[in-house]
Amino acid sequence: MSDLMRITSRDAFAEVLAEARAHTRALDPSRWPVLQSIATQLEFMARTTARGRIPHPDDRTRTNLGPLGLREFGELDPEYADALGELDYTFARYHLLPPGPAVMRRGILQVWSGRESYHKLILEPGVPRTVGTARADFVVYADAGGSPHFQIVWDGVCAHVQALDPHRITVDGEPCFVGELANRGWMTAGRTSFRFLVEDYTPPPGPVTPSEAGLAALAQLRVPCDAGTLYAVVDAARSERALQLIEESVDPYASLFDGERGRAFDDVAPYLVHLRSDSRLLERVVHEGWGDAWGVFLVSKKPLEAVRRHLRQFLMVEVEGEADRVFFRFYDPRVLKSLEPVFSREQRAALLRALDAVYYESSDTLAVLAAG
Known part of the structure; x- marks a missing residue:
């Protein structure tokens, strides 16, 4: 097989399979028993993957096109041999291929x-x-x-x-x-x-139709993202899909909860993510999460660990009239929207000490909390 594979999805498998079957027919299997065996195996692959089927595990072990193609066509027709080898390899792992067109994921x-x-x-x-x-x-x-x-x-x-x-x-x-x-x-x-x-392995559970407000927010957030200064705090408690997106991304992230006790709350923790310009995570989070209070966006020139240390100070806060410190969901845009008008100058300065700005959804706009 070649170093970079063509078959990275089920659509790509079907495309390469159709090409290999056409090539095999052009070589005329009736003249060569080896080609008859190849044609039979290609037809078996087509039948067991037709109409979205996933071949049974036993069926996925019944082909030998890889060694057959290499032995018979490795020098005579190397592109054909590569296609047969790639089909054989991916047929055995067909259940791992994502649906849809081929995408070179990391x-x-x-x-x-x-x-x-x-x-x-x-x-x-x-x-x-x-x-x-x-x-x-x-x-x-x-x-x-x-x-x-x-x-x-x-x-x-x-x-x-x-x-x-x-x-x-x-x-x-x-x-x-x-x-x-x-x-x-x-x-x-x-x-x-x-x-x-x-990367980006799991598709959304249903069709995603970006809202006008989401598109406007994305355009605004793209500027600091391209500059390498955009972070998000994503609340896993709001959506399993939100956590799935950041896990299946190349973007660095870490829970705001600490230690082994914090790991017990992985499924509901707030996660700090440094959004990369070469990733689709920002687009996916905005398009899929806009309006559902998945979290907030931060702008900072500091590294991830420094931003994380700063934000951890605000997980628990003192509230007048309460004997014990209380949990502060500062990363919930609904909480931030209600508290921003009553922040004192000192409170605003404390939150923004390591940050240039905090962006959060407010009705149909992207609101900003900044110094000054």
């Missing part, structure tokens, strides 16, 4: 345990990367006496991992030397757990 290896939780290694298709405690592309829990633990390469459908001696890994709970990771797969290396995700 892979995301995310640290999931310990103090470096949420750190991400972004994987471009076909580019191998090493991970370890030292002398690796992605160093996790740096140790001067450490070493690379494994190599990972994302091909557009699966991530392939291989342990580097003397280390071993587990993939989806199974000890191994080599393995594959699909979207939301898990692995461990040493004492560190990792989660693997695919």
Whole structure:
């Protein structure tokens, strides 16, 4: 197969399959038993994937077009051999292919345990990367006496991992030397757990029709996003989809809750996200979440960890007449809208100390809280 795959979705599978069947017919299978076997297998693939079907696991192991094509056509017709190999590979993993047209998505290896939780290694298709405690592309829990633990390469459908001696890994709970990771797969290396995700893998639950207010907000927010200074605080308690979007993104993020006790509330935590200009996360959050109070947007030139430390000060606040500190949902635009008119100058200055501005939805407009 070629380094970069054409088949990264079910529509792309159908397209390459149709081309391979046409090419096989043009070569006239009646003259060559090998071509008859190829034609039969291609017809089997077409039948078992017709009308949106996902082939049964047993069916997905019944083809051998990859080695057959390489042996018979590797030198004679390498493009045809590549197509057969890619069809064979993706047919075995058909259930992992997202619906719709082909999109070259990036892979995301995310640290999931310990103090470096949420750190991400972004994987471009076909580019191998090493991970370890030292002398690796992605160093996790740096140790001067450490070493690379494994190599990972994302091909557009699966991530392939291989342990580097003397280390071993587990993939989806199974000890191994080599393995594959699909979207939301898990692995461990040493004492560190990792989660693997695919960028923009899960489509929205229904059609998304951007509102005029959302489009106007997006245009306004795009300016700081392109400048690299736009953050969002996304409230997972408002929507499972909101958390799903930031997880399946290349954008750096972290929970505002801290420690192991905080991890117990992962499903409902507020998450700080640094929005990247080369990501579609801003567009998806605005289009899908506008009007549902998913969170607020912040502008700051400070790094993510500094913004996170600043915002954590406001999770619990003192309220006159209350004996104990109370939880402050400053990242809920409805709360911010009600409190902004009564903020004192000192309160406004405290909130904005590490920020240039806070944007939040207010009726059909994007309101802004800024210094001065």
